[in-house]
Amino acid sequence: MAKTVIGFFDSRTQAESAQQDLISNGFSRSSIRLMAGEEGGREYAGQTPETHAHEGFMDRVRHFLAEIGLMSEKGASHVSESEHSLYAEGMRRGGTLLSVTTDDDSADEAADILSRHGAVDIDERATAWQADSATQTGATTASGVMGASGTTAASSATEGETRIPVIEEELKVGKREVERGGARVYSHMTETPVEEQVRLREERVDVERRPVDRPASEAELNAFQEGTMEIRTTAEEPVVSKEARVVEEVVVGKEATEHTETIRGTVRATEVEVESLTPEEAQQFAAHESEFRSDFQNVYSSRGISYEQLQPAYRYGYHLGLNPRYRGSDWSQVEPEIRRDWEAHNYGPWDRFKDAVHYAWDRARHH
Template structure:
């Protein structure tokens, strides 16, 4: 049974590279359609860059060149802006389908679309993996970021749909985690330097001086006088004390740097977020969707007829 895999890319270069990787993996280029937004930045209109030869063609001139059972998104989008939603409505089984609306919304907010037409679920899975590795955007994430709303609720609810059609909502709760980091808050540095200051001290010094005294005498000479009556020298020396300066270094003080550790308790005030999921019953709309499997950034759908 034929299936179609769809991938969205922000740039045409990424989409072309994804197509080349598909070709390298063995997929026929006839089954790969690359559509990119038309010039002027209008992402609501696309032209088939795989079918174009360089000149813009009228949208009504585009034909299905892939030869597959499901027509490419590029061809469908090329025939008018509403055909984008029509393509995904046919892919998902109706205009009211939330997946079809979400994929249409993302298509209008991306630069390029790559569709791969395969004949088996195995090849669809391989094509989806290649598109994911090539940088295909996450549909749910892009829909949430671009403001998509479904069933009057914003798409940013953390919901996922598995292959069995089961919808899950993740309850996310933040926990406050308080750690520690060491910051330098100050300190002290020892720096020694030599300074000079004038000092003075008093000391008493002794000096000797030779004095000469002559006294007149008139007496008879004695034997002692005759004994000293000869030539000779008599000397008396003088002496004086001089101040001698010396220096002695003495340790008079010690300065020591140390640490004193203190502890204090601090209370951290902050807020944490938590996802709250409310379950509401949705009235029956009378629309049934079958045969659709959503796989993250790409979509694979079983189809038996041309678009």
């Protein structure tokens, strides 16, 4: 009985790779069907099919399932409405569907090939989509979007409170079974010439005539009549037969061994440092902030970075410039030390922020 195996892939490249592998393993090209989503499908990531009224993907998936016999255009279907909806959502996000029709014996092999090339569990992926949708919805609300009641969602947090998430990466080491080769055993017939010697016995009739001259006896007279005598001879001939005998056994098995392997990696973590600023320092920086904004417009506005991202660098350089330790020094002399301090605090890539630090440091020394 024919079976249809369906795989959903995040990219068309994965699906085409699986298609080539299927063909290489003897599956007919005509039994394989592939339907790819549109390249722009991922722009809707985070929305569910209910929140996006584009029905084109639902229709395309319905026609695809009808072509492979899993759904009827009249409504009868081997695929549930929820599965149909999930496939359509995956296509909308840029995914690709691949199906292969084969017999019962090859269905498991086809499924293994699809899994090996990245076919995903559509139900697990649906859970991830829902979580992604909830995360994006929550992030939009927290940013201050007005609700129907006219209140800002961010007002539920304590006023003046900023939350900085501290994130750490955890190294998880698992194991999986992979093929490492093996042995293929062939058996075939061979022919070897052999010879044996055997002694054969053979009889033959020997007739000898002897001259005799004597009177006939009574017995001989009684035998003196017409008759026939037959003497038969025998001979032996070779008879060849063959008997198959087991003379050796080839035993093929597997031996499993275990070894310990050390996995090394690096993990990242968020470190939050709090630097206290006196009111005087804050006022001094605020008094000259217009100069820093002007420098930002002249130097950084075209680099795809905001002033808010650079403001800590301006403040850092300004306070260093006010430090008597650096007042009589040249920038080329102090830059290595300042850079080490900056990188030790993990403030960000030095080459990205050093011009802002230098500018603020120089302005502070001349005020």
